[in-house]
Amino acid sequence: MTTDIEIARAAEKRPIQEIGEKLGITGADLIPYGHDKAKVSAGFIAGLKGRKQGRLILVTAINPTPAGEGKTTTTVGLGDGLAAIGKNAAICIREASLGPNFGMKGGAAGGGYAQVVPMEEMNLHFTGDFHAITAAHNLLSAMIDNHIHWGNALDIDLRRIVWRRVLDVNDRALRDVVTGLGGVPNGFPRQGGFDITVASEVMACLCLADDLADLQQRLGDMIVAYRRDKTPVHARDLKADGAMTVLLKDALQPNLVQTLEHTPAFVHGGPFANIAHGCNSVMATKTALALADYVVTEAGFGADLGAEKFFDIKCRKAGLHPDCVVLVATVRALKMNGGVARADLGAEDVAAVKQGCANLGRHIENLRQFGVPVVVAINHFAGDSEAEVAAVKAYAEARGAEAHLCRHWAEGSKGITALAERVAHIADGDAAQFAPIYPDEMPLWEKIETVAKRIYHAEEVSADPRILAQLKEWEEQGFGNLPVCMAKTQYSFSTDPKKLGAPTGHMVPVREVRLSAGAGFVVAICGDIMTMPGLPRVPAAETIRLNDAGEVEGLF
Structure with a gap:
């Protein structure tokens, strides 16, 4: 099987000036970093203020599992799919962190035939941001x-x-x-x-x-x-x-690259979604919205973390109004949520899929609380059976959310055109009535409780009296109107990464709060989440190397 890096290396990339022209960015407004990547100049971006904004589409996912969900791959595929059906589309994703690249998670450029290139540079030093x-x-x-x-x-x-x-x-x-x-x-x-x-x-x-x-x-x-x-x-x-x-002057300017099918892609910023707000930069998103009719972006990890923060922090702060949400799921991940071990995922198990769909259903329910239409994308794997896919579609339909089987990883844009057409239709309508799930004036502790109970479905939220006193002190200092940024495990709705599916009756312990007065939010650290991850027993770094031709191998 051809690997992601082999596919990316074989790509016929077009000059970055040609990609910029698709969006009306002239060569004079690009700051090239080689032939295939560039920054968009601050002066050009300043001149875009007041332009009509395009439609904003968020791609999020069920809780991540070792089986894989393919959220970034679907984001890239959907952008290519929109372009393939004649839409003026752009993609906005985050930059990759070296920590996960050399640890366990891998890169952040998509996969298969739905990738952003240059993949190697993007997953390494890129433009130095x-x-x-x-x-x-x-x-x-x-x-x-x-x-x-x-x-x-x-x-x-x-x-x-x-x-x-x-x-x-x-x-x-x-x-x-x-x-x-x-x-x-x-x-x-x-x-x-x-x-x-x-x-x-x-x-x-x-x-x-x-x-x-x-x-x-x-x-x-x-x-x-x-x-x-x-x-x-x-x-x-x-x-x-x-x-x-001064050090950040150039880093603030969004990076422009392209997909394998030459759709413009802004790749800029990279806050983690479990310990930060998990979205690409406001500047990149607003620039894309001013230049494209449809902008596909993603929020990190599952919808309980990434999408909630996208809505309650980024959209609130930047005045963005999303028009549609695509919720990514895989049959394999749903089977894991249904209790199947990773080694047994290849065998058909419709019952486990149905049981694991509780995780999917919880996310559908949560996303609707924000007033944005939800469409499910089933990211196809070769071993998925027709009966398993049918079970996911039936489950989504029973909850009023249509589901589309997507083959973009193997087929590129032609494997996701049905979803692209449907998403464009929804985004062009007026179904979205977006609103965050809590108001600015709500006390900080009540905001934490709101997210924990309405999104994580916790029965109780606990904190030491000193934490409650700290929150009260910040309110008295004028920080009470800030949103909260919940830091917890990405693997579960609870703070226990082993509780898969849709757990209820659990408690969310808040063990620390941090005031990010510059960013404009209060971080609530829950459970055992770490702000400095460690490497796994066998880190990806052990297999990353240069081959005899001087090419990178092992990067994914």
Whole structure:
């Protein structure tokens, strides 16, 4: 079987200027990074304000399983499918993090014949955006410690520094560290730690910013520590926001690439969906909406995380109004939700599919709470039987949501045209009545409870009194109108990754809250979720290498 990387390497890519012309972007408005990728200039984007917006289509999925769901592959395939039926379409997805690439999850460019290219560059250094974010974040870290070293004029309490360092590598040994050892020349010893770059508030700020001025304002608003009198210290108090913005100047400009079928694709930003808000940048999405009639985007992990944050954070903050949601499922993943072991997925098991459909049904129910029409995409695998596919279609239909079998992985756009036609028809209608599931003025704890009970279907939400007191204090400081960003496992509606299907009666424990004042949300960390992942027992890095021809192998 031809691998994803072999398919991508054989692609006949067109010059990036030709891809830009499809959207009305001239060569003068592109900043090329080689022949097949470019950034769209800030000046061109500024000139798009006031244009009529295209239709926005969100692709999300059931809870991820080791069997695979193919959300990004479906996003790419649907974009190609819309273009194939004559629509002016564009795709918006996130950039790939090196941590998962060399860990367990793999890349973020799609798969099979529904990929964005250049696949290798996208999954590695790409245009350097993540490196810029890492550098800007750690510059601020250095400036905090440097300020303390030279007298601490801001009276920062060393016990209340909340700004950690970041690295775009899964490295569990760096979760908790002590810095400043070695005596007076090296500063003051203190406990700190590292998060993965995609969990950085700098990443969130970049992905939610409208322009450079907005980005600098957000960076300056970030709270990095507290004084001895418990008042907050912001990044601008350290005069760090200007230099950080300089480092991020180019990174803020969206990246333009293409699919295997030459559909324009914006690939920009990459906040994680389980520990951040999980969507590509607002600038990329708004740029695409101003240039294309249909924009297909995705939100990370399952709909309980990615879609909820897309609606309640990104759409709320950016004033976006989605017109349709595509919910991706596979027969294999539904069988796993129905209790079938991964090794046994090849055997037909209609009963397990029906049982696992409870997970699909829960997501359909949840998405409808936001007032947006839902269509199910069954991402086809070669071993799926007709009876199993029919069971999924019947289940979706019984819940008022049509389901389409999609073969884009194997066939490209021609394998998904039926879904594309249906989605375009729905998006062109007026069925969508989008609204977030909680108002801005709702107290922070009630927002957390709302998501946990209405989306996760938890019976109870628990937190230590100090967490409730912290939320109340932030409300008194003027942060009560912020949305909440729930950080939990992506594998289950609960905080236990082993509880598949559609569990009920569970409790969601909130063990920590963090204020992201620059990004504009409050993070609620639930269960055992980590902001710095670790590598698996056998990381993907062990099989990634260069062959004798100097080509990358093992990247997926």
